[in-house]
Amino acid sequence: MMEQAASRTSVSVPGFARGSRLFPGVYAWATTVASPAFAREASTFSRVAAVAALLALGAGVFWPTRAPRLGRVLGIHAFVGLSLATWASVLHDGVDLAAEPLVAAFGALGWMIYAFGWGELRGPLTVPEDDPHVIPGAPLASRGTLGRRATIAFWLGLAGALSFVVLAFRVTRPTHAILAHAVALAAGLWVLGAATRVALERAPRPSGPSADRIAAGSGTLSALLIALGLGALWLLIGR
Amino acid sequence: MRLADVVSIVLLAGAIGAFAAGLYVLGEQRDVLALYWLVVGALALRASTILLRPRGGSR
Structure with a gap:
């Protein structure tokens, strides 16, 4: 054999x-x-x-x-x-x-x-499986189906990443078009990576109550809120 | 789904929207606004993944 x-x-x-x-x-x-x-x-x-x-x-x-x-x-x-x-x-x-x-x-x-x-x-x-270096044993069973969060995050990320590529083609100025395609590619990859992490990081790994988890991201969330506030100010004052 | 999960998905959607808005207004030749939306997108995306690891990023 x-x-x-x-x-x-x-x-x-x-x-x-x-x-x-x-x-x-x-x-x-x-x-x-x-x-x-x-x-x-x-x-x-x-x-x-x-x-x-x-x-x-x-x-x-x-x-x-x-x-x-x-x-x-x-x-x-x-x-x-x-x-x-x-x-x-x-x-x-x-x-x-x-x-x-x-x-x-x-x-x-x-x-x-x-x-x-x-x-x-x-x-x-x-x-x-015929390779002499193969590790014998029962086949590993899959972990089951992914949850609703995983499905939402995956399709959201995929659709978003594809939309960036389409939007980049709207930029007609040559130098800006190169920048737009570079941004679309980088943002698409980043979004796909983040969507995958959001989809696959399942309980119990992201342990702790929701309040602790949101508090952990308070620095970045604060920066985001400041940026959004500045944008709202710009919208109010600039027009 | 817990609250933090919902917030992370909302932030992910917000980041995608912000990046899309950045690229859209770049096509409208409004460069500063495009830069603004790209920064907002980056912050929202970073926040969406930070929420997954509350304990200093340890796995």
Whole structure:
């Protein structure tokens, strides 16, 4: 039984894994590194660094699996480092890094897929419970359904975070639009985090009577009330 | 639900409304008012999570 389980866990697809690292990497290299490095104005150093980056990628992908750490150093650190060196050199040579914006955009997509390729995924045909390191025991039961507070807080946070993104598109001034999108993103993430905490912090963890809990937040609540009071004053005096 | 839970959800809703108002008035080119609403939103959001941990933030 154990042998059967071990044989199932050892099923791997190195060809697929190598392909998912090599092809996006080569595509990203060709569109964003080789393209400017082999421009007419580029220096020899830029071209040498670009070729070295490609060689590092190939070496990292095909490195023997007995020493995976060195393979990752070559395939990730050396490839990215040499690509950066190429870009720095190309910029020094006065070559435009993104002469074709659409190609550069697709190259950025290639970089993203390349990064995903180096991640660890559960291989097909493998069962997590067959792993020899698995902790035996009864499956953990879920804690049950979430309460009304959790549902309200979650949907409130989600709707709020999405509304920020929509509202940010109303800002038409270019510099302010960037600020609006940055604020929308930051506020959305913050609201989602706070909504999750409000939703999941359930009794008895938030212990103590309500009066104590509200008193604990009195400093921030006071600041909020002062800000609201100032706003009301501004509304009364300013108009 | 206890009172503090209700207050925290109300503050969360208030924070979302304040952030939305801040972004809305930023689109209306009223920058100072936008800044004001963003500050109010930040304070309300901070208050909504502080209410969850009354004992100095210890878990």
